[in-house]
Amino acid sequence: AQTVTQSQPEMSVQEAETVTLSCTYDTSESDYYLFWYKQPPSRQMILVIRQEAYKQQNATENRFSVNFQKAAKSFSLKISDSQLGDAAMYFCACLMDSNYQLIWGAGTKLIIKP
Amino acid sequence: GAGVSQSPSNKVTEKGKDVELRCDPISGHTALYWYRQSLGQGLEFLIYFQGNSAPDKSGLPSDRFSAERTGGSVSTLTIQRTQQEDSAVYLCASSLRPDQETQYFGPGTRLLVL
Numbered sequence: 045a046q047t048v049t050q051s052q053p054e055m056s057v058q059e060a061e062t063v064t065l066s067c068t069y070d071t072s073e074s075d076y077y078l079f080w081y082k083q084p085p086s087r088q089m090i091l092v093i094r095q096e097a098y099k100q101q102n103a104t105e106n107r108f109s110v111n112f113q114k115a116a117k118s119f120s121l122k123i124s125d126s127q128l129g130d131a132a133m134y135f136c137a138c139l140m141d142s143n144y145q146l147i148w149g150a151g152t153k154l155i156i157k158p
Numbered sequence: 159g160a161g162v163s164q165s166p167s168n169k170v171t172e173k174g175k176d177v178e179l180r181c182d183p184i185s186g187h188t189a190l191y192w193y194r195q196s197l198g199q200g201l202e203f204l205i206y207f208q209g210n211s212a213p214d215k216s217g218l219p220s221d222r223f224s225a226e227r228t229g230g231s232v233s234t235l236t237i238q239r240t241q242q243e244d245s246a247v248y249l250c251a252s253s254l255r256p257d258q259e260t261q262y263f264g265p266g267t268r269l270l271v272l
Contacts (some may be wrong), residue, residue, distance in 0.1 A: 061203050077260075081263075084264065087247055088263065088264075088265045089263035089266075091260055091262065094260055111187060112227070135200060139257075143257070144189065144256035144257055145206065145214075146191075146201070146203070146261060148201045149200060150199055151199075
């Protein structure tokens with residue numbers, strides 16, 4: 045069975061500093077897609093970044109970047125220059141190429157200290 | 159519309175009553191998904207629609223739960239004879255196609271069963 049694991053229930057970072065959120069996954073498939081979603085208190089699930097497993101280059105979106113290690117099945121999210129608005133729950137998810145159902149991690153609560 | 163919309167935003171009901179939750183996906187998206195998020199937990203897949211048909215209903219927790227989609231657009235999730243354990247946030251998502259595609263989420267409906 046496919047699983048996604050986020051080992052950090054909560055992380056905190058000082059405003060303007062950098063923080064890395066961890067995610068590991070387990071799948072036997074070769075083609076899949078990885079996502080980081082952000083869920084602020086408003087509870088809207090917002091896409092942060094997406095990575096295709098067949099791409100070697102790590103995805104980046106402004107202050108957000110990933111470290112995708114396919115052999116290690118690791119997909120961490122780095123947030124640079126943290127802002128107060130980044131405070132939220134962050135969920136890692138995996139979509140198998142042969143499937144349609146997102147497999148979710150348990151989430152990491154990110155706290156930004158002013 | 160610009161994004162996925164859901165109504166109502168919040169619903170409080172008494173145990174044993176029926177409730178209907180509505181999802182309006184992004185225009186042109188053929189795939190639609192329902193998830194449930196219990197307090198402090200990740201997302202649990204409920205059901206998926208491709209067009210008006212639901213190829214996979216395996217995630218529905220009991221026969222009290224049903225869903226339909228009409229005209230390839232709006233979907234309704236119905237919970238009959240609600241129980242307190244049904245209290246959760248119900249999230250709807252849509253994607254252009256069911257595979258390989260990013261799922262975009264609505265703001266969710268928070269259901270509280272008293």
